[in-house]
């Protein structure tokens with residue numbers, strides 16, 4: 001930790017004695033976030049031998065300055081290049097430019113905005129069906145009855161993979177536990193997925209691709225030499241990992257925040273196009289992907305503090321998104337804030353979420369379908385969060401939908 | 405404050421004062437220029453803030469990141485030699501007087 005050659009006159013990043021992955025801090029991260037932001041631009045957490053950043057500008061820097069903060073050590077807490085933690089890197093998230101640039105270009109072709117806009121009708125048709133059903137029910141558990149019902153149908157359909165839908169959630173939980181430390185939560189979710197892992201492995205093989213989905217297009221692009229041989233499967237796998245739980249989380253948070261802020265709901269009723277603003281504002285406040293990791297390439301410094309080389313750095317996106325240095329009245333849910341493109345819930349820089357226009361389209365379709373049918377949404381009990389190391393998502397959201 | 409002229413698809417012209425550091429996409433949407441959509445807010449993932457830059461200004465514009473380079477191929481109008489995504493054109497003093505034509509269609 002000591003013995004830096006560069007900038008030795010600078011102070012070392014102060015030690016912060018908090019466990020970001022304790023049950024309490026996962027359930028309610030905001031006090032940890034506040035302390036993280038206020039302590040220093042960068043702190044060191046001894047328990048995990050990691051740095052942590054939570055201020056808006058520092059998070060932007062760590063996420064995008066790949067020459068100093070590489071993704072090639074993995075986007076999780078463990079360094080995938082090291083013995084004991086070694087695994088294949090994700091073929092998109094875990095490589096730096098210039099290698100990343102070519103892969104990103106090929107993926108962009110498969111899911112370009114022009115392609116994505118063609119899915120509107122597919123998503124809308126499914127959304128209308130589900131909205132009809134839940135409005136008729138009146139009192140629902142929204143995570144299961146509404147959000148999961150929609151995403152677990154709509155997303156695998158356009159991706160074109162064949163996997164039992166109920167497997168997605170446990171796999172997702174494992175993924176987002178894996179980005180964090182090897183703790184009890186991870187052990188439990190690994191045990192839980194063991195029986196379904198073979199089905200998961202099959203789901204991203206060529207034979208499992210359904211005709212017309214973009215999974216199939218990824219394999220075709222590999223055949224044409226646009227992706228390195230053998231990476232099509234891992235790409236499909238990355239989409240399964242990155243595109244399901246995050247979107248479920250974001251739509252759940254939007255419903256919860258709209259139920260708790262009737263004034264903002266009124267704005268949506270008056271102008272339903274504002275559901276998009278509501279979704280971006282919800283993922284700003286309740287960032288589904290709470291933290292992504294980079295690794296220091298060498299000794300470096302950040303905003304006047306020294307950092308040692310070859311150490312993991314957690315970029316706490318959720319903390320940055322409530323930094324008052326950037327956002328006025330940061331804890332307020334404001335559907336007119338225009339936070340899209342400003343908040344960091346989707347990352348920033350060259351790795352910025354490539355699926356964000358899919359997520360927004362899904363959100364717009366389902367939230368719009370509900371808003372058109374419903375006069376008010378009310379909580380009928382306490383919302384509960386799922387305990388997952390790095391994913392902020394609801395497990396229970398009891399709602400009453402009052403038909404218009 | 406430096407000025408930018410936007411030429412709308414219907415050939416009307418709008419001159420805006422744009423603060424240094426603000427992107428042309430933000431300036432246009434804040435002033436209700438409907439030809440600029442800017443769905444993703446500047447994340448280089450929607451390609452709906454497409455503009456054609458008057459050629460004499462091209463050398464003064466910031467260089468393109470690979471993400472912008474790639475997204476321009478997926479604009480609804482199709483890529484032209486002077487195409488840029490206006491979320492990446494962040495105002496500087498040197499760009500004072502810049503004229504851009506708003507691409508059509510965006511979606």
Ligand code: HEM
Nearest residue numbers: 074075076087088089090091093175178179234237238241
């Ligand atoms: C039970 C066995 C496994 C364990 C414990 C494990 C562990 C992990 C961990 C900790 C991550 C990091 C999570 C993240 O950063 O997203 C990860 C991601 C990944 N793993 Fe595994 N892994 C296992 C099996 C496999 C297998 C069999 C493959 C290859 C066929 C594989 C390929 C990958 C890839 C490509 C990623 C990148 C994730 C992404 O961005 O989508 N893993 N794995």
Ligand code: HEM
Nearest residue numbers: 092093242243246247250288345346347351353354355359
């Ligand atoms: C609200 C929903 C979503 C959230 C919060 C989210 C969050 C993120 C974040 C934070 C990153 C940056 C990772 C990094 O820099 O290390 C990312 C990248 C990525 N996302 Fe998303 N995502 C969402 C939806 C989706 C969807 C629907 C898809 C799939 C269609 C997707 C696919 C990807 C992929 C493939 C990457 C890697 C891009 C790259 O490395 O160049 N995401 N996402």
